[in-house]
Amino acid sequence: MTAETRPVDHVIAALREFMGDRVTTNASIRDQHARGEDTTTPVQPDAVAFAETTEEVSKTLALCNRHGVPVVPFGAGTSLEGHVTPVRGGISLDLSRMNAILDVSQEDMDCLIEPGVTRHQLNDHLRDQGLFFPVDPGSHCTIGGMCATRASGTNAVRYGTIRENVMGLEVVMADGRVINTGSRTRKASNGYDLTRLIIGSEGTLGVVTKIRLRLHGIPEATSAAVVQFPDMKGCVESVIQVMQLGIPVARIELLDEVQVAACISYSKLDNLQILPTLFLEFHGTEAGVKEQAEAVEGIVTDMGGLGFAWAADQETRNKLWTARHNAYYAAIASQPNSRGVTTDVCVPISRLAEAILGAKQDIVSSGLSAPMVGHVGDGNFHTVILVDQDDPTALERAWALDRQIVARGLSLGGTCSGEHGVGMGKAEFLEQEHGMEALAVMRSVKIALDPKGILNPGKIFRN
Template sequence: MTAETRPVDHVIAAIRAFLGDRITTNIAMREQHSRGEDTTTPVLPDAVAFAETTEEVSQILALCHRHGVPVVAFGAGTSLEGHVTPVRAGISLDLSRMTAILDVSPDDMDCLVEPGVTRHQLNDHLRDQGLFFPVDPGSHCTIGGMCATRASGTNAVRYGTIRENVMGLEVVLADGRVINTGSRTRKAANGYDLTRLMIGSEGTLGIITKIRLRLHGIPEATSAAVVQFPEMRGCVESVIQVMQLGVPVARIELLDEVQMACCIAHSKLDNLEALPTLFLEFHGSEAGVAEQAETVKAVVTEMGGLGFAWAADSETRNKLWTARHNAYWAAIASQPGSRGVTTDVCVPISRLADALLGAKEDIEASGLSAPMVGHVGDGNFHTVILVGQDDPAALERAWELDRKIVARALALGGTCSGEHGVGLGKREFLEQEHGMEALAVMQSIKAALDPKGILNPGKMFRN
């Protein structure tokens, strides 16, 4: 078969009939859609299609299903595990133009949005209604992408992950059929939970086109604090103690001394030192926030914390959390010309010290620089292992370090990924974590919903 008669060419021509110039084979646009923010090898899709409605997504999938052409959903391209890399080419289906906030119900504290809406856009829209959407991975990601990767972030310790904040979905299946999952009620006890099946499925079971989200009231009072420690163990033990006491902190983030040095340089945190550090935030009533803060202050003081610096005004808080959200870029900037391999393990809170301190030992033994940061209130932490852009030997050492950190987390009853998902980067750990039988069940679900294997092929599973 010649290049001119490939099935994908027929599909591109058919899509162009109803999308017009919203499908392109432009090389620059294809390069933009060849990867996310990860270290996987880029792969050019055959074309990029910009859908604007559910009907268009349905038509595109029906065509691709008929001709066996791969489809990879694309949002903001911020994924860290190769989720959006079109490893078998085909169509990159960009949903970033589906940005409507379709409905907000203040009385029911929910809303309906399209997948291209970002959390920043949604919260700007909600602010005047006294509501907010709490899931905050830190990047300018789309809510559709957050659902696909089961995103988490800094607020998860109090408000839960995206899984707990999605009430229902509209999903287009591989053959173009459209289904609706979940409901607007706060609970239901009927049928299989298809909403949770789709959350975290990484575009391998269907493509999400609408999302019903649970919203929360903006707290009466918000206060943040920073506390630094002379050594890592006291920092980690403070987190464990705070969580075991049941203090309802909104955010509790740990940055090791290496990451703090990066953030101080990148975000101009000149009032802080390069020491293990906790960033904390408290939400609630004025009295409740004060009580939470005093309890945490007593714990960290007992564990050797060096003071408790308040950030009560919004400007100081915003600077603090902007620095935290920019931690990845601060790490990359610390070694110009480098790229980062990110780890993403999560362990039971009681095993956090073993996992974190063990990871520090692994990093030191590797000889690599790997700043560490974590949403430690729920046992999740990351390292950004820095390697040169053109240093394959260092990249292999980085992956070996990643495997050691994951192996320790699994041995401690944890998981290989707390929030980044599987994609390409974590496929090798699924069998070890879940076992052959569970993996076979996952593959049978994939085969039932996507029998031709066109949806994000090559992801989640190694075959």
């Protein structure tokens, strides 16, 4: 078969018949869709298709399925595990233009959106209605991408992950069929839970085209706080006590001293010392927020916390959380010419100290720099292992460190990925975590829903 008669060329020509110049083979646009924010080797898709309707997604998948051409859904490209890298070429299906907020119900506290809507866009739209969407991964990602990777973030300790906040989906299957899952009711007890099956499937089982989200009321009062510690042990044990006592914090984020130094430089947090630090936020009534903050202050003081500065004004809170959201970019900027390998271990809260203190020892032994941050209220922490792009040994040393940190997490009853998903970066750990039989069941689901293997091939499973 010559290059001119490849199946993908037939698909591209057919796509242009109904999508026009929104199907492109431009090299620079293909390069933008060659990977996300990760260290995987870039692979250009054969073409990028910018879909604008469910019908276009359906036609695209039906065509690609007929010709056996891979399709890789693409949102904002912020994924950290190689989810959007088109390892086998084909079509990068960009859904970022499907960004309409279709319906908001104040009475039922839910909304219907398209997958290209971002969290910032949605919350800007909701603000005047007294509602907000709480799931906050800390990047300008699309909510469709958040569904694909089962994202969570800084507010998960109080409001849950994306899984708990999605009520239903419209999904295009591999052969172009369109299905609807879930309902608008607060509970249902019928049929298989297809919504939860699609959430976290990383575009390997279907392409999400509409999302019904659960919303929450904007709290009457919000307060943020910062406390620093002379050592990491006191910092982590404070978190464990706060959670075990059931104090309903909205956010409790840990930064080690390496990450704090990076944030001081990148985000100008000049009021901080270079020490392990907790960022906290409290939601509720005026009296409730005050009570929560005072309870936490008592705990951290007993654990050696060096002051407990809290503020209710929005400007201070925004600066604090902007710095936390920029922690990844601060870490990368702290070592010029570097990329980051991110770990995403999550452990039971009782084992958090062992996991984090052990990871710190592993980092020291490796000789690498790896700033640490964590949504520690739910046992989840990350290291950003910095890889000097001019050092030919750095990437393999970084992956060796990643494996050490994950192995400890698994031995403590944890998981290799609390929120980033599997993609390519965590595929090797699935067998360790779930066992061969569970993986065989997962593969059988994939084969049943995508028998030709066109949907995001090369992800989740190693082969």
